[in-house]
Amino acid sequence: EDQVTQSPEALRLQEGESSSLNCSYTVSGLRGLFWYRQDPGKGPEFLFTLYSAGEEKEKERLKATLTKKESFLHITAPKPEDSATYLCAVQKGGAQKLVFGQGTRLTINP
Amino acid sequence: DADVTQTPRNRITKTGKRIMLECSQTKGHDRMYWYRQDPGLGLRLIYYSFDVKDINKGEISDGYSVSRQAQAKFSLSLESAIPNQTALYFCATSDTRTGNTEAFFGQGTRLTVV
Numbered sequence: 001e002d003q004v005t006q007s008p009e010a011l012r013l014q015e016g017e018s019s020s021l022n023c024s025y026t027v028s029g030l031r032g033l034f035w036y037r038q039d040p041g042k043g044p045e046f047l048f049t050l051y052s053a054g055e056e057k058e059k060e061r062l063k064a065t066l067t068k069k070e071s072f073l074h075i076t077a078p079k080p081e082d083s084a085t086y087l088c089a090v091q092k093g094g095a096q097k098l099v100f101g102q103g104t105r106l107t108i109n110p
Numbered sequence: 111d112a113d114v115t116q117t118p119r120n121r122i123t124k125t126g127k128r129i130m131l132e133c134s135q136t137k138g139h140d141r142m143y144w145y146r147q148d149p150g151l152g153l154r155l156i157y158y159s160f161d162v163k164d165i166n167k168g169e170i171s172d173g174y175s176v177s178r179q180a181q182a183k184f185s186l187s188l189e190s191a192i193p194n195q196t197a198l199y200f201c202a203t204s205d206t207r208t209g210n211t212e213a214f215f216g217q218g219t220r221l222t223v224v
Contacts, residue, residue, distance in 0.1 A: 032211050043200050043215035100153040
């Protein structure tokens with residue numbers, strides 16, 4: 001069964017304190033791994049798609065990496081506005097739907 | 111204006127009532143989805159549609175039905191609402207013609223069944 005597990009469930013950091021969020025997955029024939037940001041009461045906002053092991057993508061203070069079994073979302077020198085829930089999802093080859101993890105709730109304290 | 115618009119944004123309904131949630135998109139995407147989000151359970155797929163003539167069940171379709179009225183419109187119905195259908199509902203779209211597979215979400219509908 002396809003599974004996506006995110007850790008930690010919640011993470012509290014001080015402003016400027018870099019860290020990483022983890023997304024581990026078990027899926028045969030990965031077609032793509034997706035990262036989303038979700039603010040309270042709003043829909044998920046697309047951040048990155050990663051397609052193959054070794055791939056990396058960056059956007060401002062965020063950098064996503066992918067291996068054959070997990071993905072990391074690295075946050076460098078975060079600011080309070082980076083506080084949100086970060087969701088990871090995978091798409092299996094030949095399937096048309098995403099399987100989501102439960103998310104990591106990130107809080108950046110000023 | 112949002113590219114993916116859901117109406118209503120909030121709704122409180124009584125057990126046993128029929129309710130429809132609507133989604134419209136201006137992105138021109140071919141695929142549309144309905145997800146449900148519950149605390150601790152993440153986002154789960156209810157139904158998805160590849161085009162107007164194609165409807166597919168997701169992992170939790172029982173108690174729900176959908177209609178794809180046009181490429182830009184996809185509605186979700188609860189024929190007889192029950193309290194455990196209280197959740198945050200999201201519509202999403204994707205455009206497979208570009209080769210990209212990421213989904214774009216609406217702002218959500220918070221549904222409470224009392």
